[in-house]
Amino acid sequence: MAQRIVVIGGGGGGLGAAGGAKAVDPGASVTVFTEFEDVAYSPCGIPFVHGKEIPSFEALFLADKQAYVDAGIDIHYNTTVSSIDVNARTVEVVGKGTVPYDSLVIATGFSYADPGVPGADLDGLYYVKNIRSAMEWDKRLDSVKKAVVLEAGPLGIEMATALAHRGIETHIVDPNPWVLGELCDPDIAELVQESWTEMGVQMHWNTKLNAFLGDDAGSVRGVDTSAGVIDCDLVVVATHKEPNSALAVAAGIKTGSTGGLIVDSSMHTSAPGVWACGDVCELPHQLGGLPLQGLTGSHAYAQGKVAGANAAGGSREYQPVYVPWGMVAGKWMIGGVALGETAATALGMPYVVGAADGISRARYYPGVKKVRVKLLAEPGSLRLIGAQMAGGEGIKERADFLGVAVKKGLTLRDLATMENVYSPPIGALNEPIAVAAQNALAALAKGK
């Protein structure tokens, strides 16, 4: 009899798992339950449709439903799993009853943290997630004059940039002292915030939300904050991503300090025959020991492939994560990997640092952009422990590179002596990564 693999969740993690399972065992019965009416679209693209950089939501769909049928993956849409019995190896599916499994993959994703203030039931609070609701909200945005974006994390950054680009008066309210406050350093945040000012975005840092304020009709009309009242027609609630772990917790599966499901390197949970992937689980971070939860769609998909392959009898490992990150913020790209100065300081990790303001092409070539690079290394060994960057080109590619550099234990000396392509339209004489490393070494030499 074909082995029965059940996947809960139809996002990047769940579909990665379904595909991973089929790749290992094409004869397996693979069933996916999702609460939504679609799978296989790119939620990461939603802010850019709102910002009118992308012309339509239709572009975000990756594959049609028939493609999954053809691949032998049985997807049940608009379907809720209400409980898991890890001993009986069954799930309860609303309207369908008890469904047995041999292996289960939990990919239930995240929800935005509850702001925990009055007024959360008002109309006009937008939690960006589902593409069908994004289509409805997009129509509403045509009549919005003033918007508040609550918290400047990755989604908040993209939404604030998008709303400003669309011509809406946009306010950011965030309890941190600068953009992406837990991840990003102030010298990187500075460029983003300057460009937001140019775009007319009003920033309210170190500011706590007290309440959402509504009118008699029950629509949001403003927010009350520690810095006063800000009027608005819409609030984008872009708070921290919290794992949707309730279903797994009720089944007795163990969670870690972030609330995410604990998994081993095979993405297996504490329950026999149960794997997990994506935003519902937490992963050990290789630097500083901090567990990580709420990474990107790319991580969810890669984890899903590993979880699904192993659920089908494979033996794959998910590699430790150093999390190269990057995004467009205001008029810049920002990015990095592992620890910045803010995070290293918070963790009490000592570091040496080198930075450089370089350029992306020959200084005389049209389209040349600034590239700011900062590198952090362990004192003594000079092994790279992190990087932060802001610039106009090539930030994603450099972040990917530096992610591998951290993982493989490369040092500032390795980076200081790296060769680089010099060609006026695509690369400057000096690579900013190399110059940042050289600057760090020069500062250390002077200090001796």
Added chain:
Amino acid sequence: MAQRIVVIGGGGGGLGAAGGAKAVDPGASVTVFTEFEDVAYSPCGIPFVHGKEIPSFEALFLADKQAYVDAGIDIHYNTTVSSIDVNARTVEVVGKGTVPYDSLVIATGFSYADPGVPGADLDGLYYVKNIRSAMEWDKRLDSVKKAVVLEAGPLGIEMATALAHRGIETHIVDPNPWVLGELCDPDIAELVQESWTEMGVQMHWNTKLNAFLGDDAGSVRGVDTSAGVIDCDLVVVATHKEPNSALAVAAGIKTGSTGGLIVDSSMHTSAPGVWACGDVCELPHQLGGLPLQGLTGSHAYAQGKVAGANAAGGSREYQPVYVPWGMVAGKWMIGGVALGETAATALGMPYVVGAADGISRARYYPGVKKVRVKLLAEPGSLRLIGAQMAGGEGIKERADFLGVAVKKGLTLRDLATMENVYSPPIGALNEPIAVAAQNALAALAKGK
């Protein structure tokens, strides 16, 4: 008494050496002799001014002459060194007599290989090199209708692209079967050549030059080739770069198989107290043992800094070279590092290979471009030995990364499991480098 450091040559290597020497010993007397009337401009930018991508030649100048005076570097323009006496430690300078040195740096650069056919004395043969002559040739280009570019090496590629961009009917004549025939593989060349066809460039591969053809006034009117006569008003002679080593050879300094001066890792030549850098010298190549000569301005400058620092009493090493390369070719960027399939095959080196056609941003994000990546690795160990790429974005940054990957001995497994930034405007879900490595591993697994 201050030590006397003499530098012959005012290009990237020579000025790198002058600066490197002053950095180690600010009190040293540093003298530079150059045959040209300028230093410190970017010759690499010349094709792009001809192509009208860059508005003027003035943009290419990096520093004014006063900046060198202020830095304590004594530059003699329009000045020829006619001989070196390595025993007496002197150079003969035309019009100035005998000049003594304690340390000498030879940075005499390259000349284009003589095509060795009749008609080389005709007017209308353009050897791209000096900025003053480029300014004169640029005026002539306004009246050129048809041009031939002789050989599709790096400069020939840039010049053919530039002339086509300027609206001149452009022909490429090259003895190789495809563009950049010794370095580049046909699957990469293919994209470039397709785009040249779109731009109206006519390519004549496997074609040997027999003669330059002129009119009675002594101006070039065509080229005679193994594929017939091609009419033209101008020929860009972009043949192989040969080391300008005659001065050093006459002084008894040793050369290698390429004709370049042999240097050790400190950039020291066979003569006591004499260093060399840039296109005049040859370097060991770390893969395949092939010596390399005629690299880029970026290499020349980095070598110059090492040579100059050591000439002033320092002890720096120039790192082995893996030569990440990249350029704009037609409508694409191409690039790579170390060995491609063509070079590995020519050297008799076994390899395994994996390739992927990926994209540079989310597939629905405006401006998304193709990124083709091919990786070569040593069988068994799967250590990376080279890469070739073509694409529309991020080729230089990926080539830099893969250069470090080759140097540090990273394997296809390391690249297959690399993390990558996914953010719709700047990076796709799957990094093409990782997919190419995964494809290589999958093919190997099937073969077993």
